[in-house]
Amino acid sequence: MTVLEKVEQEQLKKDRPGIAPGDTVRVHVKIKEGDKERIQVFEGTVIAQRRAQNHSSFTVRKVSFGTGVERIFPLHSPSIDKIELVRSSKVRRAKLYYLRGRKGKAARLREAQTSHSS
Numbered sequence: 624m625t626v627l628e629k630v631e632q633e634q635l636k637k638d639r640p641g642i643a644p645g646d647t648v649r650v651h652v653k654i655k656e657g658d659k660e661r662i663q664v665f666e667g668t669v670i671a672q673r674r675a676q677n678h679s680s681f682t683v684r685k686v687s688f689g690t691g692v693e694r695i696f697p698l699h700s701p702s703i704d705k706i707e708l709v710r711s712s713k714v715r716r717a718k719l720y721y722l723r724g725r726k727g728k729a730a731r732l733r734e735a736q737t738s739h740s741s
Contacts, residue, residue, distance in 0.1 A: 636699045640706055643669065643711070644718065645713065647666070648668075648669055648707065648708055650664070650706050653704055667684050668712075668719070
């Protein structure tokens with residue numbers, strides 16, 4: 624392992640949940656405004672994931688006031704405070720770019736079955 628790879632391994636975040644395309648997540652992002660720092664929450668559906676070890680990223684899409692907003696987050700970024708998994712959906716493809724052309728009920732995803740029984 625090279626020196627660069629060793630440094631990158633130390634910077635990887637171990638507390639990230641296992642997210643997948645179709646999951647609805649709540650990403651808590653640190654925003655710096657002047658000399659103050661606050662946390663802003665971005666909640667939406669994961670439509671894509673890039674798995675590249677320490678360069679991994681995921682794209683989250685939400686609809687805000689009728690306009691689709693997409694944001695790409697580096698998975699191991701220090702600006703991400705935490706990632707909460709809100710709901711998981713069953714999807715059959717890795718990239719959900721087709722959701723960009725859908726609105727309202729057509730953009731719904733089927734919720735994944737939970738393994739525990741009552």
